[in-house]
Amino acid sequence: MKHATATFQTPNASRYLQQLCKHFGHKVPTTFTASKGRITFPFGECELSASETALTMRASAGAFKLRKLERVITDHLARFAFRETPTLTWQRTS
Structure with missing residues (x-):
């Protein structure tokens, strides 16, 4: 398993986290709160964190x-x- 991390500086982080999780939630499993989220694709997973x-x-x-x-x-x-x-x-990290 390989890993990669990216950070987007924005005061709207929570809104985008929730928007991404709700959008993908129509197709793949997701879980989220206002500050944490997880999207599970058939080919990988993305964990999101909003500050x-x-x-x-x-x-x-x-x-x-x-x-x-x-x-x-x-x-x-x-x-x-x-x-x-x-x-x-x-x-990218290993």
Whole structure:
């Protein structure tokens, strides 16, 4: 299992966390509160954490699926946070 983390500096972190989880919840299992969330895709998982100033996302997937998971989360966040134009840089760890 490989991991990658990205942080988006925003005062709207809780709103985006909940929006992502509700959106994906129509298709895959999700759990969330105002400050923590988890989205379980068939190809990996993303844990989300919201503070007053940032949304942190930790993706976990097999080596060949991690990029797909990063892309799915990045693309959807970009749509939801279009007024803030998020730029995510995923930092990979093992």
